[in-house]
Amino acid sequence: QVQLVESGGGLVQPGGSLRLSCAASGRIDRIHDAGWYRQAPGKQRELVALITSSGNINYADSVKGRFTISRDNAENTVYLQMNSLKLEDTGLYYCNADVTYTSAYSIGRFRGSYWGQGTQVTVSS
Secondary structure, three states: OEEEEEEOOEEEOOOOOEEEEEEEEEOEEEEEEEEEEEEOOOOOOEEEEEEOOOOOEEEOHHHOOOEEEEEEHHHOEEEEEEOOOOHHHOEEEEEEEEEEEEOOOOOOEEEEEEEOOOEEEEEOO
16 A cells, blocks of 8 residues: 655765665555664664654764755655765665555555665765
């Protein structure tokens, strides 16, 4: 019923920038909290940035001052602007969103947490 698709990853040199997008599709009524997570090889997935439906934002200490999360509610899209990238920012970046949606087959609204398939970010010289 709901799909999240990330894009914008790639290979970048240290100090460079990337902008990730997470587009939600489906019969979406509302996106509540949404966040970006990343997983480096051999490490656990970690929270990078979170934005609530009211616009409150939290960042991992490691990205504060360099990354900016934002959302476009009209487009059901969440962004992550990443500046001053470091080697340790390398990883698979995932989008997660708490979504209220409707169904073509049932009356009412439903709510669930969804993940995208991930987009690779590689910072290398």
